[in-house]
Amino acid sequence: MKLYLLFLLVAAATVASPGPGVMLSLNNALRLGWRGSLPGIAGVAAGAAVVAGISATSLGLLLAQSALAFTVIQLLGAGYLVWLGIKLWRAPAQDWADAGQAPVLSPSRRFLEGLTLQFTNPKAIVFFLSILPQFVDPARPAGPQLVLLVLSYAGLVLLIHSLYAWAAQSVRQFLGSARGRRWFQRGSGLVFIGFGLALARAGR
Template identity: 55%
Template sequence: MKLYSLFLLMATATVFSPGPGVVMTLTNALRYGMRGTFGGILGIAFGALVVAAVSATSLGVLLAASALAFTILKFIGAGYLVYLGIRLWRSPAFQLAEQSAHEASLGKRFLEGLSLQLTNPKAIFFFLSVFPQFIDPGKSYSLQFATLVFTYSALVVVIHCLYALFAKRAKAWLTSKRGGRTVNRAAGTTFALFGAALATARQ
């Protein structure tokens, strides 16, 4: 497996960045406490497995056999990361929306997290254009695929649990204009740098 450390950093930044999944975890933590977030977090993590299986399996095989396809998709992925970074930098301060609380079972929260991840363009594009480029065509594809996918899903669980754990302490800062802008600009800069790194990666 090649550039695993770079994949780990990019996947961490992707999961950490503000988005629907983060908002769901934070709001569930503030409504129901730490235990009330587990269903949604597991749903998001399982959704990542599903998206990866659908998006990256056949595409990864194609990229392993085609240098031209690798090059084209590499620059598409790099361009997308830079675009995402610029958009995050320029977007309004990230804030938690006030939503009415509702009781929900573990299963219902799992389904909410799953459906959210299955329709999340950030996750879909990550697995389509970025993920396959970390596969070494000279080694076992299935082993590398499983390692990368489970790494991503494990990061979802760990990072979202950290978000939930510190939700109450971070609420005032996250909902402030200054805090929200800092989150967006830090994430935006990170994505732009990773886009540049991806553009220079070799097959």
């Protein structure tokens, strides 16, 4: 694949752009530290791999062509994002220093939360459905190439989200006050709600 480097650049730009996955990783890092954020990041990466893989199958084609299926998943995804936003908005200000003593989701629950988050935006399937084929060499077997592209995308999610989580440590002191923590959590909640409302209103 001569365009593999270009795919990596496009995928990296997509992964690095602000979105629900990035916000989830940042929140987990601020609450639980870099290591505590890793299960959620792994879930986001696994979800991305599944979504990308599905996009290369008939299910991805169905969602791209069926207005009803697309709309149902779109609305379910929008509702889930809004729910996450409300949950963050209503949560008490978390003391980052004492995060290990506060009740938190288990690593497996954090993984599932990240995994589920990747299924909230059906446009991701359409994105992969339209982008991935452009980087597949028709003169070579498509299967191995698709596996490489999907795994590369998931690897970029792990790398970039881990860097985001590591960088979040530097703002812990800035958000050391209860007011600062509440500002960040409510701001994050509004971002999730905004993503959900935008998704619900988005056209095909």
